Amino acid sequence: DADVTQTPRNRITKTGKRIMLECSQTKGHDRMYWYRQDPGLGLRLIYYSFDVKDINKGEISDGYSVSRQAQAKFSLSLESAIPNQTALYFCATSAGNPYNEQFFGPGTRLTVL
Amino acid sequence: GESVGLHLPTLSVQEGDNSIINCAYSNSASDYFIWYKQESGKGPQFIIDIRSNMDKRQGQRVTVLLNKTVKHLSLQIAATQPGDSAVYFCAENSGIGSTLGRLYFGRGTQLTVWP
Numbered sequence: 001d002a003d004v005t006q007t008p009r010n011r012i013t014k015t016g017k018r019i020m021l022e023c024s025q026t027k028g029h030d031r032m033y034w035y036r037q038d039p040g041l042g043l044r045l046i047y048y049s050f051d052v053k054d055i056n057k058g059e060i061s062d063g064y065s066v067s068r069q070a071q072a073k074f075s076l077s078l079e080s081a082i083p084n085q086t087a088l089y090f091c092a093t094s095a096g097n098p099y100n101e102q103f104f105g106p107g108t109r110l111t112v113l
Numbered sequence: 114g115e116s117v118g119l120h121l122p123t124l125s126v127q128e129g130d131n132s133i134i135n136c137a138y139s140n141s142a143s144d145y146f147i148w149y150k151q152e153s154g155k156g157p158q159f160i161i162d163i164r165s166n167m168d169k170r171q172g173q174r175v176t177v178l179l180n181k182t183v184k185h186l187s188l189q190i191a192a193t194q195p196g197d198s199a200v201y202f203c204a205e206n207s208g209i210g211s212t213l214g215r216l217y218f219g220r221g222t223q224l225t226v227w228p
Contacts, residue, residue, distance in 0.1 A: 004156075040122075042202055042218035043157070058215070090156050099145045099164065099206070102216060104156030 003027045004105035006091050012111045019078040021108050023091030032074035033092040033102060034058075034066060043090065049074055050096075081112045125225045132190040134222045136203035139184060145206040147216065148177060148188045152199045160188070160201075190224075198226045 004025045013019055023032065030051045035043040045058030047066040055066060063085060065077045078085055088109050092102040126132045138146075144165040149157035163170045163177045163186075170177050176189040186203055200223050204216040 040220065042220045043204075044218075045215060048215065092156075099162075101147055101159045101162060104149075104158070106156050107154075 004091060004093055004103055006089075006105040006108050008108060009106065010109045012113065013081055014113050015080075015082055017081050017112075019081050019110065021076045021089055021091075021110070023074045023076070023105060025072050025091075025093045025103075025105075027093055027095075027103060028071075029093040029103075030071065030096050031094045031102075032068065033094075034064075034074065034076045035090045035092065036060060037088040037090060037107075046076065046089075078110075078112075081110075083112045086110060086112045122220070123223045123225070125227060126193050128193060128195060128226055128228050130193055132188075132193045132197070132224060132226075134188045134190075134201050134203075134224065136186040136188075136219055137184060138186065138203075138205050140205065141181075141184065143184075143205040146177070146179060146186050147204045147206075148175075148186075149202045149204065149218075150197075150199045151202065151221070157202060193224075193226050195226050195228070198224055200224070 007022045033048040034046040036046055037043050044060050046060055046064050047058055049055050049068045052068050067075050088107050090107050091105040094100045094102040147162040148160040150160050151157045161172045161175050161177050163179050168179050174191045178187045200221040202218050202221045204218045206216050
């Protein structure tokens with residue numbers, strides 16, 4: 001969905017490096033999410049934010065941090081990357097109603113060597 | 114906690130046949146369900162959703178059925194086409210307390226359509 005963009009799309013890095021993945025949206029949604037996808041597994045929630053001043057941990061937040069710089073921007077950081085953080089990362093947004101669908105970005109493929 | 118699972122990890126169908134993808138959930142408080150389609154190299158795309166006060170909802174070539182008694186959800190695709198080949202995920206939202214607005218995803222079913 002072009003309304004949700006992620007940068008970079010692919011990244012290869014080394015163990016111990018700090019990495020930031022960025023997400024921007026033009027949908028005007030208050031809610032933003034970061035998910036991780038591993039082969040054969042569904043999407044697992046890392047962090048989510050229901051508005052600029054609200055940040056919440058998801059199922060697998062250890063080793064990750066986030067920053068909600070503005071309504072339209074939500075970044076995910078790996079302070080010290082490790083190989084088992086190699087995965088596909090997706091950002092998503094949704095409107096305020098909890099029964100609204102989430103719109104996903106194209107994903108960032110991260111490889112940690 | 115919630116768990117969302119799929120009965121079969123893969124499904125192969127012939128072009129033109131109907132496809133049925135199943136999903137089980139364990140949280141009886143779940144009140145909103147979504148089906149997503151993920152094509153290779155892309156993010157998940159919304160297909161159809163259903164609230165717990167309904168047992169059936171239809172879209173274009175797709176139908177979602179919800180059986181709350183046995184906590185089962187299914188996605189039916191009519192006249193399956195090669196472009197339907199993808200991984201399909203079900204997701205649920207309990208909509209209660211701290212999990213309000215969060216979605217819990219199943220592991221996905223790979224649908225392959227052959228000519």
